[in-house]
Amino acid sequence: MDAVFDRHQPTLAAALKAARERGYWSAYPEIPSGKIYGETAKGDGLASYNARLGKPFALSGHPGTVEVGAEVSPFGGALGIIYPAADVDTLIAASQAAAPAWAGASVETRVGLCIEVLTRLNRMSFEIANAVMHTTGQAFAMAFQAGGPHTQDRGLEAVAYAYAEMTRTPGQAIWTKPQGKGDPIVLEKHWRIVPRGISLVIGCQTFPTWNSYPGLFASLATGNPIIVKPHPGAILPLAITVSVIREVLAEQGFDPNIVLLAADASGAEITRDLVKNEAVSIVDYTGSNSFGEWVRRNAGEAQVYTEEAGVNSIVVAATDDFAGMCANIAFSLSLYSGQMCTAPQNIFIPRSGIETDQGHKSFDEVARGIAAAIDELLADPARSVGVCGAIANPATLARIDEARSLGRIVRDSAPVTTGDARTATPLVLAVDTDKTDAHEEERFGPIAFMVAVADAATGIEKAASLARRKGAITAALYDNDERRIDAAIAAFTKAGVNLSINLTGGIFVNQSAAFSDFHVTGANPAGNASLTDAAFVSNRFRIVMWRRPKAA
């Protein structure tokens, strides 16, 4: 079976090199082009997606009976797919039964299989894009990139880190201890990788694949059996993933139950029972801080890796490209209607305004400049839906309604389209830190606050303090004072938040690239882990030795 590893070895080597050097690299092309994926790929992917609708999802040999599934596309229409569902004890028993053979497989077999899976998933990127689009509300182009190739890159990154960690200790060594004039003591020592045990991956609705693949593939590569618990509203993308992994496992002679789908119904989730089960040794969780805290407190001896949530800020101190800055921020606020964990919520702006290449701009002029850039970005309806997509959860629309009273409305939210889709463009509010702290709560969705502060330094301090207290995954700064930039770097570093400075053009604070950007630092309340560093993989297995005198 090492033929599979050998076939993918160049990809692994390139991934390891990229992760070490952290320049730009990607294994899976992000452009949804027929020239790359095949001229019929787009249509074929849509057809494959459509063929799954309105019927049971086939997972051959998976425990459970077909009984759950109530996904509804945020763009309109029920998916009508039902999935095999089993109770917790059945899932745990099946996972435990499948575990030993996977634990006994070689590092090369496991890593080769993981990359084979990612290669097949990559070929299915158009189908997966449709599945992601109609469960999350992401527009098609984003669903393709973020749900397909970018996700696959994050999976490969985790596999590469796992490989590096598993191979940094040799499989064996000769230990020769001198004994003065006597014969040395010579031992042969052998080290084995021992997986921790059942790994539970808890997916979220907005990024069911992107946020799940790192934990899933890190645990799979290190020999742990996996139970994938999707959000009830976004089962399909992970069900497809699980089906491909099970297919490759079975082809290579393994029990497909090494990877299980724990589909459940909204209101009858089995997540808590899974987390509390003593057989679960690893938990990867993406979701709210409140449930994240529950997971961290109730997982017992399991290792827990979380991405929770935070309040992301931008500080606008000065710019030599006012138009470029406004356009860049406008895109960051509008993309997927602010439903990204990396999307900014608060724009801190000095009360007295800022200096720009267009002269002095007052607070109101900056706020209106950003609002106008949003209007321009979303002026064309087709483009608007392509940027904003749809709203994953109806609660987000209610949140927008409630938010309108929290400040002065600079730009109101409105539906993007008039059809069945549940959509909303960004609501932009102006507030002043002297009068409110409404902006200090996370308000998930297309809700942005233009926050008046005394000056830029105060904005930096408040944004960094907020990150430390409530968590933040991203921060951004627009400035041309290098001393203030240095101070901001120090403040945001201390707050454990990755900082982007003076982004204009085609790169955005929301974006996090595999092999270069670590996603979440684990250093503030937005999460306790990072995608993907050594700490994310090195404790998913343990090292056990046997030693004996070396035969003469």
Added chain:
Amino acid sequence: MDAVFDRHQPTLAAALKAARERGYWSAYPEIPSGKIYGETAKGDGLASYNARLGKPFALSGHPGTVEVGAEVSPFGGALGIIYPAADVDTLIAASQAAAPAWAGASVETRVGLCIEVLTRLNRMSFEIANAVMHTTGQAFAMAFQAGGPHTQDRGLEAVAYAYAEMTRTPGQAIWTKPQGKGDPIVLEKHWRIVPRGISLVIGCQTFPTWNSYPGLFASLATGNPIIVKPHPGAILPLAITVSVIREVLAEQGFDPNIVLLAADASGAEITRDLVKNEAVSIVDYTGSNSFGEWVRRNAGEAQVYTEEAGVNSIVVAATDDFAGMCANIAFSLSLYSGQMCTAPQNIFIPRSGIETDQGHKSFDEVARGIAAAIDELLADPARSVGVCGAIANPATLARIDEARSLGRIVRDSAPVTTGDARTATPLVLAVDTDKTDAHEEERFGPIAFMVAVADAATGIEKAASLARRKGAITAALYDNDERRIDAAIAAFTKAGVNLSINLTGGIFVNQSAAFSDFHVTGANPAGNASLTDAAFVSNRFRIVMWRRPKAA
């Protein structure tokens, strides 16, 4: 200050190479020889130790007043040293005040300083040996090796792993993303190491330095301030350690409060308050399972690394060197009177006996053979005290008394000497798994069970099962059936316990060598971490980035 790093760079490079290759290597000579340490080193070390007795321990600038200290040598006599003691709030405040400068120091500065400290501690090995001897009860030769050079090697190993982890991500990189026919997007990215925060190191009485240095130096190298909480009965070895670190910190312009001593009094320990303090971000703990469980449950969001306890077993299935086997086991049972976390407790022997180079040996003959080897090892009183040392804690003597009724006494325990020292040779009991499970409880100290089992395979199964359920740090097997050896390797690997096979001569199951043997696997209840692997260091810091468009 990088001159210090440069000076120690060859040592670091050798340590990194040794940790990768895992053959024999040591930076600090284990032989207490005047040729190595200086002809007057032994006398000087004793004089330095004596000069500390009966007076306050000087820690210049350390917060607190001189008020605690009641150490009594297990060899007889009170040390009469009192140490500065401060309340938890004072310690936390001093640690927080010292932290930022240390967090801001470069990786090279921190790593260089750590190795400079270890170099100075190495020169003080004779003094430290006396301090360890008279707090733990270890005989001098062992106190020198285990408390001095071996400890320093474990510290250096942790520093090397920390350096490797902190430098695996570059400080900066250029990220160039192609944009088709357009200009690429070019960002400069910078990564910084951000320490977690206050690191609490909780020492034990029997190995105050050996078990503390890995966590202490891993946390110090990765930029965290440290609070060292020694066992009230073994403060001096860690007080000396803390004083040397503070001296080097001050010399290099740092606040010495980066490392603090949290001395306290027996019965009025401040450990729980330190563990529960929200400012404590990392806890390294060595001690009992019961308090270990309390630490794991009460440390909140802190990272917790534990070495707790277990029940170590030897399975005797067959041997072609009966005398060598008995002598080897006898030494492992006698060394430091069984007060090592790596010492065996249970010797599983087939009820019907075993085949040996001396012909068939019955269960009783094997048990008596091991007992006789203990008698022979300890026949000479001077040698006996040199092997057994003294008993650290009076409770251990009581435990021996209670244990006498748990089985048939094959060899009784007795004092080693008639002086003030609190000593005891091994108690050897014979039991049968069909009649008792008394041997399944950890009975710390010189208490060994010869456990009759149906056959060797059953012995392996029972030893591995015990390791899985109660924890074990070591296991040993004597056998010449290669198929059974393979099965034992599989069973003990699954139980997460390091296995030594057919040890005779000058190498013992108790021994764990830095740079080669991982101590504790973290894969069974004997501890959740391993000294030292990547997982032990990689989560003591986080990585935070800033990025901006690269200037043209």
